[in-house]
Amino acid sequence: MSTIPNPADQSTLDQMRPPEFVELLLPDCNGLLRGKRVEGDKLHKVYKNGINLPLSTLACEITGECNEDSGLGLDIGDKDTFCYPIPGSLASIDWNSRPSAQLLLDIVDESGKSFTGNPRVVLQHCLERINAMGFYPVIAVELEFFLLDQNNTTSGAPQPPINPASGQRDDNTQVYYLADLESYSDFIEDVRQTAKAQNIPAEAAVAEYAPGQFEINVSHSDDILKACDEAILLKRVIKSVARKHNFQATFMAKPYADTAGSGTHIHISLLDKDGNNVFAAPEGEPTEAMQHALGGLQQTMRDAMLMFAPNANSYRRFQKDSYVPMNPHWSYNNRTVALRIPYSDEANTRIEHRVAGADANPYLVVAAVLAGITTGLENKLDCTPAIEGNAYEKTQATNPRHWQEAIALFADSEWAKEAFGETFHNLFCCIKNSEMEVFHSQITPLEFDWYLNSV
Structure with missing residues (x-):
């Protein structure tokens, strides 16, 4: 050759x-x-x-x-x-x-x-813009997903897999339960080895908050484009390895109505030209750069929601008390908010962006996060005070709850057009409007149940 x-x-x-x-x-x-x-x-x-x-x-x-x-x-x-x-x-x-x-x-x-309509190029332009300000992001991508039985139910719905250890179908929630990791250890180890062979730095597998739900992370990196390449390819690895083990793997945001959905969480810090973390500060004392970054993410979140939640099913995740944020608030070490500052040492202070679904395109999720932070830094936007306690009880839901609303907000957003370019903005709007029209043209079984004999 x-x-x-x-x-x-x-x-x-x-x-x-x-x-x-x-x-x-x-x-x-x-x-x-x-x-x-x-x-x-x-x-x-x-x-x-x-x-x-x-x-x-x-x-x-x-x-x-x-x-x-x-x-x-x-x-x-x-x-x-x-x-x-x-x-x-x-x-x-x-x-x-x-x-x-x-x-x-x-x-x-x-x-x-x-x-310029290519999502990877959109991300590259967002990265260049924040780099031009003298800031250099470091990110880690967390991907949640479900393992499913290869066979759906008789009604066509997905169902949890047969547990390899017990021989029984998984039906309960044991978050962070090590026994679940042990039960699926052959699959998880195969994912790890396959990812390693492809130079994808996958790490920190955990059992999540629903039967058959797991999370596998991509290690933090200052090569933002490569990190998102790795996230895209890790999804492919997980799906392909799942088939080898007689499972299905799905990154659908909400495959089950009565359990938790799956998200894509982005951890991000910013370095200056000397390699110093400009977010680094003791808990309770956000730096000026962090305040502006949070302010930008808060102000742009509604306009960017279509990039975080791009599909009809994406909006099934947004339910109270589901560990999915309903508004753009922030806090320290608090999983009820959209913008969480995880518990860490000062040098590793970062923002965890918790809004996006597992069904979102990683390039676009990170592009929207970078663009929001850039907007905050450029305009020196202030963030709201940190939330204390349960944000579901102390705040009102303000993020779009429905696909149609998110599409309209994105389409009308001059900020989105400027941040991501007119070519991509037009392309994404065309795709999502058409998908929505087809989706809403279908008649669902629930409509037959409710209306066929009652009206």
């Missing part, structure tokens, strides 16, 4: 079995991985010449249909453009029967520049 021009990827290739095929991956606006598969001996040509994919790949709705209102489909002849490898993203895959690998792609526009 010819030499690959990127040294890191060549080193990775040298350490793996020669792949028979390579999966070329382009995450779309919903965070779904789309792309092509090429024979392994053609990999050097991908690095040299790129590959063709249509821009409409990024205009796909959750159903896979191209959104024609975006102008990226038939209006421009559904034409191809070039995609190029993202350096350092080549990794082996061990869940296929044949030796294989995967590689992330960037897609360019007609001018040869990265397409």
Whole structure:
């Protein structure tokens, strides 16, 4: 096989079995991985010449249909453009029967520049903006998910898996219960080993607040784009390893009506040019930078909600006393608020952003967090006083509770258009408006139950 021009990827290739095929991956606006598969001996040509994919790949709705209102489909002849490898993203895959690998792609526009509707590019621009102010973020991504039985119920609903240790179906909640980790240790260890083979720093698996629910974290990093690449790819690892162990894995925000939902939590601190954490302060004494960061996150949260909760099901999570925040308040060491300052030593002071669902695109979640913080720092916004005690009892819900409201707020937001660019803003609005129209055109079983014979 010819030499690959990127040294890191060549080193990775040298350490793996020669792949028979390579999966070329382009995450779309919903965070779904789309792309092509090429024979392994053609990999050097991908690095040299790129590959063709249509821009409409990024205009796909959750159903896979191209959104024609975006102008990226038939209006421009559904034409191809070039995609190029993202350096350092080549990794082996061990869940296929044949030796294989995967590689992330960037897609360019007609001018040869990265397409500004690409969520990864949106994040890059948000990062550049905060870097220009002399601030350098460090983030960690926490991903919650459910393991499910491979077979749904007779009504088509998901159901918890059969516990490998007990042979019984899981039906109770044991948060942080080590026995649950032991019961699913083969699956968790397989995830860890597979992630390690792909250079994804996965760590700190815990049993969460519902049957079959777990959390696996991506280690903190100052390489923000790579951290979000790793989060996207970790989702793929978890789903693929789950199939090997005869489970389904889902990042659906709320698969069960009567249990907790799944979130994507972002831990973020800011460093100055000398590497000092500008949030570092004793508990109860937020620095000026932290006050402004919190103020920006609070002020922009409603406008950004569609990026944190992008789907109809996303809004099922937002229920009182469910460890899901209902408004933009903050506090120290308090899981009832949206913006939590975790218990830590002073040097590791950070904000935990607890709003996004597990179904959200990590690139867009982090982009919205960075943009909110940047807004606060640029405008020296003040935050509200910290909440003491149970925020569900002491505050009113002000975040959007419904998909339609969040779409309208995002569409009307001049801040969102400026922060994320007109190309992405228009594309995301088109996709989500179309998905909402299709969703609301369906007649649900509950409607038959309520109305068929009663009205």
